Amino acid sequence: MKKGRGFRKEMILWWCMLLLSLLGTDNKWVRGQFDSNGFISIDCGLSENDSYIDEHTKLSYISDAQFIDTGLNHNISKEYTPSLSRQYLTVRSFNSGARNCYSLKSLVLGSKYLIRATFLYGNYDGLNQFAMFDLYLGVNFWKTVNISDAVTPIIAEVITVAPADYVQVCLANTGGGTPFISSLDLRPLKDTLYLLANSTQSLSLVKRLNAGPTNTTIIRYPDDLHDRLWEPWSNEPYWSELTTTSDVSHILTDQFEAPSIVFQTAATPVNSSVLQFDWAPSPLDKSPSYWWALHFCETQLLGKNQSRWFNITVDGLMWYAEPYSPSYLRADEIFGKYGLQLPYYNVSLVATGNSTLPPLLNAFELFIVLPVANLPTDGGDVSAINAIKEKYQIKKNWVGDPCAPETYIWDGLNCSYTGSPRIIALNLASNGLMGDFPSLFSELKALQSLNLSDNNLTGSIPDALSLLASLTLLDLTGNNLNGTIPDGLLRKSQAGKLTLRVGDNPNLCSNSTACTPNEQKKDNGSIRVIAIIVPVIVVVLLVALALLLCMLKNKKGTGREQYSSFSKAGLKDDLIQLENRQFTYTELAAITNEFTRILGKGGFGTVYHGTLEDGTQVAVKVRSESSSQGTRDFLGEAEILAKVHHKFLVSMIGYCKEESCVALVFEYISRGTLQEHLQGPTGFSAPLTWRQRVRIAKESAQGLEYLHKGCSRPLIHRDVKTNNILLNEKLEAKIADFGLSKAINSDQTHVTTCVVGTAGYFDPEYCMTSQLTEKSDVYSFGIVLLELITGQKALISASGQEAEKTNIVYWVRQRLAKGNIESIVDARMKGEYDANSVWKVTDLALKCTMPLGSQRPMMPEVVAQLKECMESEVTCDINYHSSQNSSIGTTRNGYYTGYSINGDTRS
Numbered sequence: 063m064k065k066g067r068g069f070r071k072e073m074i075l076w077w078c079m080l081l082l083s084l085l086g087t088d089n090k091w092v093r094g095q096f097d098s099n100g101f102i103s104i105d106c107g108l109s110e111n112d113s114y115i116d117e118h119t120k121l122s123y124i125s126d127a128q129f130i131d132t133g134l135n136h137n138i139s140k141e142y143t144p145s146l147s148r149q150y151l152t153v154r155s156f157n158s159g160a161r162n163c164y165s166l167k168s169l170v171l172g173s174k175y176l177i178r179a180t181f182l183y184g185n186y187d188g189l190n191q192f193a194m195f196d197l198y199l200g201v202n203f204w205k206t207v208n209i210s211d212a213v214t215p216i217i218a219e220v221i222t223v224a225p226a227d228y229v230q231v232c233l234a235n236t237g238g239g240t241p242f243i244s245s246l247d248l249r250p251l252k253d254t255l256y257l258l259a260n261s262t263q264s265l266s267l268v269k270r271l272n273a274g275p276t277n278t279t280i281i282r283y284p285d286d287l288h289d290r291l292w293e294p295w296s297n298e299p300y301w302s303e304l305t306t307t308s309d310v311s312h313i314l315t316d317q318f319e320a321p322s323i324v325f326q327t328a329a330t331p332v333n334s335s336v337l338q339f340d341w342a343p344s345p346l347d348k349s350p351s352y353w354w355a356l357h358f359c360e361t362q363l364l365g366k367n368q369s370r371w372f373n374i375t376v377d378g379l380m381w382y383a384e385p386y387s388p389s390y391l392r393a394d395e396i397f398g399k400y401g402l403q404l405p406y407y408n409v410s411l412v413a414t415g416n417s418t419l420p421p422l423l424n425a426f427e428l429f430i431v432l433p434v435a436n437l438p439t440d441g442g443d444v445s446a447i448n449a450i451k452e453k454y455q456i457k458k459n460w461v462g463d464p465c466a467p468e469t470y471i472w473d474g475l476n477c478s479y480t481g482s483p484r485i486i487a488l489n490l491a492s493n494g495l496m497g498d499f500p501s502l503f504s505e506l507k508a509l510q511s512l513n514l515s516d517n518n519l520t521g522s523i524p525d526a527l528s529l530l531a532s533l534t535l536l537d538l539t540g541n542n543l544n545g546t547i548p549d550g551l552l553r554k555s556q557a558g559k560l561t562l563r564v565g566d567n568p569n570l571c572s573n574s575t576a577c578t579p580n581e582q583k584k585d586n587g588s589i590r591v592i593a594i595i596v597p598v599i600v601v602v603l604l605v606a607l608a609l610l611l612c613m614l615k616n617k618k619g620t621g622r623e624q625y626s627s628f629s630k631a632g633l634k635d636d637l638i639q640l641e642n643r644q645f646t647y648t649e650l651a652a653i654t655n656e657f658t659r660i661l662g663k664g665g666f667g668t669v670y671h672g673t674l675e676d677g678t679q680v681a682v683k684v685r686s687e688s689s690s691q692g693t694r695d696f697l698g699e700a701e702i703l704a705k706v707h708h709k710f711l712v713s714m715i716g717y718c719k720e721e722s723c724v725a726l727v728f729e730y731i732s733r734g735t736l737q738e739h740l741q742g743p744t745g746f747s748a749p750l751t752w753r754q755r756v757r758i759a760k761e762s763a764q765g766l767e768y769l770h771k772g773c774s775r776p777l778i779h780r781d782v783k784t785n786n787i788l789l790n791e792k793l794e795a796k797i798a799d800f801g802l803s804k805a806i807n808s809d810q811t812h813v814t815t816c817v818v819g820t821a822g823y824f825d826p827e828y829c830m831t832s833q834l835t836e837k838s839d840v841y842s843f844g845i846v847l848l849e850l851i852t853g854q855k856a857l858i859s860a861s862g863q864e865a866e867k868t869n870i871v872y873w874v875r876q877r878l879a880k881g882n883i884e885s886i887v888d889a890r891m892k893g894e895y896d897a898n899s900v901w902k903v904t905d906l907a908l909k910c911t912m913p914l915g916s917q918r919p920m921m922p923e924v925v926a927q928l929k930e931c932m933e934s935e936v937t938c939d940i941n942y943h944s945s946q947n948s949s950i951g952t953t954r955n956g957y958y959t960g961y962s963i964n965g966d967t968r969s
């Protein structure tokens with residue numbers, strides 16, 4: 063749908079351009095990249111502004127100048143030109159740079175495209191040397207181009223889903239000679255074509271063959287509306303040709319839309335009942351996975367006593383599950399459900415015993431399935447760094463994707479590679495940057511370190527830099543900056559969160575109060591006053607500056623380092639201040655979009671969803687006026703959280719402590735609570751598998767273990783429950799809500815407090831003695847384990863009657879006494895679990911929920927037991943997968959019925 067819209071837009075655009083050109087303004091429409099089909103046809107090496115209509119396809123080819131800045135144009139040697147299509151007569155070559163890229167822009171993200179590059183050497187450089195280089199589709203390897211003679215064109219074609227609104231085609235010099243290219247085509251495809259090409263894999267063409275051709279012409283546009291190239295394929299004298307002139311019909315859901323003319327010819331074996339062909343994996347591709355499609359259509363009207371039935375086998379095994387007979391004048395395809403990796407590929411069409419005619423084949427397409435493993439750099443980062451490149455005319459090796467693949471990362475950049483790469487460091491020291499210092503840099507939202515030292519930057523430091531949440535180093539030493547250092551940056555540096563270096567900027571004021579005259583300049587009315595005041599102030603300022611410098615020097619730290627000395631002072635500050643960010647109410651309002659999206663409510667107040675400047679999602683817990691939790695408790699929580707960091711505990715990012723607002727900012731855990739996953743409405747999420755449950759149990763246990771043992775004093779959570787275990791997008795457990803945590807003094811083994819916690823999870827011993835120990839958390843964790851096993855609530859209401867609630871421990875013990883483990887296991891797992899593993903966890907849960915604390919294990923023991931369960935689960939899993947690997951499957955166009963080699967997965 064998305065694609066349809068974009069497509070229409072392009073059509074309208076094109077018509078407008080055409081109209082303009084008809085009105086005789088100028089030949090501008092040629093510069094537009096798309097033609098009326100939405101095709102881009104580029105003749106590389108054609109001089110800028112040149113274009114022509116290809117005589118065979120009638121497609122309009124344009125110069126590549128608008129798609130690339132690097133490389134040199136060449137004509138191929140005259141001796142080869144007579145017999146070649148025009149696209150091959152010029153090339154663009156790249157003798158500098160490890161990677162050079164074409165950018166095809168204004169595409170539709172998520173839409174499918176066919177991209178084709180051709181390479182014909184033609185001795186363009188007069189050296190008669192055949193190069194070998196790599197081709198990349200954006201950030202992913204596509205193909206190795208191996209030129210072995212001067213006149214055979216190499217054609218690389220890929221069917222891919224655009225990962226952004228542009229696609230880059232890059233030529234990488236791998237030391238095998240100068241890369242070059244003859245032409246580059248882009249053709250849009252409907253999403254329903256070649257379903258195997260999706261956002262995680264592309265299809266790189268090996269061969270597309272039209273069997274039994276009438277002559278040696280390559281079939282393409284306009285016969286093929288998608289402009290695929292169908293090469294003629296004959297095998298005389300072993301194969302003969304069958305032809306028809308009748309129209310061939312296609313089914314509506316055709317995944318190929320191969321042209322009729324291809325179906326009108328077929329190959330059939332001569333004097334044999336077998337049509338056979340084979341190929342070996344190319345050594346240039348590392349362990350390629352091949353996928354292919356066979357195109358069939360009966361071209362002859364068979365007589366009453368005639369029949370054409372054949373088996374399709376690969377390496378002697380039935381590839382399509384049953385004998386097949388093509389239909390008269392109906393296009394049909396048989397293709398794999400996924401790519402296959404075999405040592406050798408031998409495809410045979412073998413006539414069955416009752417068939418009177420030999421097999422036939424109309425066409426064959428063979429692809430390598432290319433994983434789209436590398437993600438492109440974050441779109442925001444890409445546009446920001448490109449704008450910076452443009453502004454300062456940075457040359458270096460800055461082409462293609464900034465961060466990916468890692469081997470081609472741009473000089474001066476450092477990136478993080480979890481998920482879509484982000485630029486985290488930019489070093490442009492001593493790069494001769496001239497001109498002002500724009501806020502462009504603050505668009506690199508994940509930036510941690512920015513070094514622009516020793517350039518000729520002028521103007522003032524943009525305030526926007528202080529919004530970069532992760533920035534810890536900013537070096538602007540040795541420029542010509544003026545104005546003042548933005549307050550935000552100063553504050554961060556004073557709080558020790560930022561190392562700020564601004565020395566050797568003669569016109570830069572170090573303190574905003576001292577620089578007020580500059581701000582007054584904006585005031586038009588007072589120029590004359592300023593004329594008098596400025597000299598006075600300048601003198602005062604110089605004196606003040608000199609004094610300041612003296613003072614700082616005495617405190618060690620040179621002029622160059624003056625602001626990093628602030629950060630050293632900051633170290634003495636409170637722990638909270640050092641590790642966490644302090645937010646103002648205004649900032650919180652901005653982050654949460656005026657407190658619009660509520661994530662949850664609790665005794666303490668409301669939790670809102672928010673997004674930091676760098677895109678990090680957060681949960682903002684704001685204490686309400688009526689909260690039963692006092693400001694003291696609240697800040698107590700902050701203090702504990704500030705000190706506690708563990709993979710399986712929700713971490714705090716910052717806090718707000720103002721009269722009008724007391725709030726804590728946490729990392730946002732996207733998949734909600736464990737309770738929702740166990741008991742949420744059907745459709746809330748897929749039911750958790752047993753393996754996931756054990757892992758979640760193990761991870762929460764590790765979180766609790768850390769609380770109990772990892773800190774200088776043990777912390778008791780006091781409210782362990784499924785509602786306080788959050789799951790992130792990887793379904794990793796994070797324990798939340800330490801609001802009630804109390805540290806135990808090491809000389810005591812318990813703390814006495816008022817009753818807290820949630821019904822159903824109370825430690826019965828604690829209820830009697832009011833003495834809270836770590837064992838109370840163990841009890842509550844046992845309840846969590848039972849919930850994971852059974853999918854029941856901590857308090858189970860029998861037959862829906864509220865009044866008669868049964869404790870889950872009692873419920874489980876009762877059932878186990880009567881029957882077997884199945885009677886307690888969550889039915890949503892559909893019986894897919896290892897009974898031994900479930901027994902083990904149940905046993906552990908029952909130990910944790912023993913009535914007396916002394917009978918219960920400590921958390922480290924619980925963790926150890928759960929780890930053991932995990933390991934036995936892993937072995938099961940591996941066996942399960944390996945038994946699945948042995949089947950290869952095929953599908954028939956339009957019938958997604960899952961035929962497999964065994965024929966038993968047909969549905």
Ligand SMILES: *[C@@H]1O[C@H](CO)[C@@H](O)[C@H](O)[C@H]1NC(C)=O
Pocket residue numbers: 109110111
């Ligand atoms: C192409 O056209 C642009 C704009 O009309 C012009 O500036 C440029 O010089 C032309 N290039 C060539 C090689 O003629």
Ligand SMILES: *[C@@H]1O[C@H](CO)[C@@H](O)[C@H](O)[C@H]1NC(C)=O
Pocket residue numbers: 258259260261262263399400
């Ligand atoms: C792409 O197709 C492959 C094979 O059918 C499949 O395993 C994969 O999940 C698909 N990816 C997406 C994003 O749909």
Ligand SMILES: *[C@@H]1O[C@H](CO)[C@@H](O)[C@H](O)[C@H]1NC(C)=O
Pocket residue numbers: 276277278279323
């Ligand atoms: C080759 O065959 C195609 C279709 O069969 C036909 O359109 C084309 O004109 C033929 N070309 C020549 C050179 O005979």
Ligand SMILES: *[C@@H]1O[C@H](CO)[C@@H](O)[C@H](O)[C@H]1NC(C)=O
Pocket residue numbers: 373380383384385412413414415
């Ligand atoms: C074709 O396949 C069928 C069903 O699997 C089998 O019974 C038959 O023997 C095969 N025929 C040939 C010629 O291989």
Ligand SMILES: *[C@@H]1O[C@H](CO)[C@@H](O)[C@H](O)[C@H]1NC(C)=O
Pocket residue numbers: 369371385414416417
């Ligand atoms: C030939 O045999 C196949 C199964 O092997 C069967 O489906 C088909 O109907 C038979 N054809 C004829 C003409 O008997």
Ligand SMILES: *[C@@H]1O[C@H](CO)[C@@H](O)[C@H](O)[C@H]1NC(C)=O
Pocket residue numbers: 496517518
């Ligand atoms: C940049 O600044 C340095 C030192 O101030 C100066 O020597 C150099 O000429 C400047 N470069 C340019 C291109 O202005």
Ligand SMILES: *[C@@H]1O[C@H](CO)[C@@H](O)[C@H](O)[C@H]1NC(C)=O
Pocket residue numbers: 520521522544545580
């Ligand atoms: C800072 O430098 C810029 C460019 O050099 C100049 O336009 C601006 O007036 C200067 N500002 C101050 C406050 O000196």
Ligand SMILES: *[C@@H]1O[C@H](CO)[C@@H](O)[C@H](O)[C@H]1NC(C)=O
Pocket residue numbers: 552573574575576
């Ligand atoms: C700037 O200087 C004034 C007076 O010297 C001082 O009161 C103020 O705290 C300073 N501000 C900063 C941000 O350092």
